[in-house]
Amino acid sequence: MRTPSEAGHDGLEPGLSTIVDERRQLINLAYRLLGSLAEAEDAVQETYTRWYAMSPQRREAVESPGAWLTTVAGRICLDVLGSARARRERYVGAWIPEPLPDRTEWISGRAGGGAASADPADRITLDESVNMAFLVVLESMTPAERVAFILHDVFRYPFADIAAIVGRTPAACRQLASSARRRMRAAHTPVVPSAGQAGLVRDFKEAWEAQDIKALVGLLDPGATMTADGGGLVGTVLRPVEGSGAIARYLVHIAAKAPGLTLLERTVNGRPGLVAQHAGVTVTVAAFSLAGGRITRIWAVRNPEKLRPWTEDGQDGQDGQDGRG
Template identity: 75%
Template sequence: MTTPSQPGDGRLDPSLSAIMSERRHLINLAYRLLGTLADAEDVVQETYARWYAMSRQRQEAIESPGAWLTKVAGRICLDLLGSARARRESYVGEWIPEPLPDRTEWINGRSGGATVDPADRVTLDESINMAFLVVLESMTPAERVAFILHDVFRYSFAEVAEIVSRTPAACRQLASSARRRIRASQAPAIPAAQRAGIVREFKKAWEAKDIDALISVLAPDATAVADGGGLASALLHPVQGGEQIARGLVEIADKAPGLMFLERTVNGQPGLVAQQDGVTVVVMAFDIAGDRITHIWGVRNPEKLRPWTTG
């Protein structure tokens, strides 16, 4: 975004530093609400455009610029969530939130080589893991906005009400409904080291094309979902059952003998990146219960993989 300046005198806007300091917060908010970095960046761009479209007098009359920016960004996200539902009904195959890249390997913390500014500005916590984001996709736009603003970003229901144009009591009910969805979907937490070990076992079994080993690390009722964004070779429907998933994974490995699997952090948790001839072709996130993998989300849509191939 171009740097705004004082009208007519060429000097930097004295409020620029304070206003731009809100950018990280807005990116964090918009990513959680929309599920893609590109859309989050667009929302932040539009939010700032609306701020600088106002006269200096109107800007100075706003008591809390940060609160104003959050309110505007929240409303833009709410509108986009409504239209996104219609777009995703016509999406080819399954739609999965865009995986958020991290520069570190989860085994030893070394840099993985990819440097992505938007991801660097998104705070990694439990509210951006893939299982959490997938549940958010099942909520109504108002539920999602109310829940994220109140439970994740700690805004009061009075503040949330101004964004979703409902009463504080109604917003409280929306957040409560969303909270029940989250709780119903969550498996008991397991230590990070144990989670990493299970994903590593999965990776080794896949590399060895060992169907029995894959079955042993997958829950019997596991589900695998692929987002190919219309790629002809991508799965259009989820695959159910550990054995079916294992056989499908071995079939993929047979068809792509040069596939390389990298251990990378995906949305704050141990995940895998598959590369073909140095190009990222799949990013995988996992949900785990006990000592078995219960969900696999594999993103193949080239648009969603763009941040993983930058840097």
């Protein structure tokens, strides 16, 4: 498994060269596997901890440091995915992947802020494999399916290398990736051009601000679903709201209940979305899925632990704990 680190930085100690070249790749991989930037950072940090736990002689004996790091990071993520299933069974309400801002909109990273914590978002490549619809379907896969699919279909690793990560044969890994592709096709997540989505999201924002139920219903697919994630830390609806009429009425109820709520058009996981702020603090980040010129899915993330990249100075969004969004 050759990686970009083997092509450059001649003369550097292998570990240093790997850090320079591979960290972005590992963060991209881990975020797609785990759906959480915080967990991705932890997984990559643990990967490097294991690298430097080896003696210099053992590190120098590694033929491909990038391949070694990818294998270890993949195994760590596989373990995290296994334990995450149990944690999410205890999670209050729906669990939605952590939303990512555009790199130009990133404010601060994990609690504490600073340049180091702001760095990870700049390392995430915002392509279709991180849009919210894609990540939500990944959540329906088994850990092994998810790892095989992401490594092969997104990062183009051969099944022989993936087999070393998931502990199965290359043929079994091929089957895992094939099963994952069927799940993706069954989910029917068409790609809508960003310009078209931006216009629809803008119309949706204006109808919401005007508390115009009729306009909202017209923008929503009749079978649309809205899912909110508060994690039990802030007030929000615990079950999906289904149907255009029910969603429109719920949104108007929120607008009436929370005067002063400001809606901003922002990039969410590489696609046009909305950010709701109260008193200058981000309290909700909403991602959308569209089909046939209408909104089919809304994912509203309100869990303050997932909104740290969107809030200044690492604030936890405490101002939003009164049920808004």
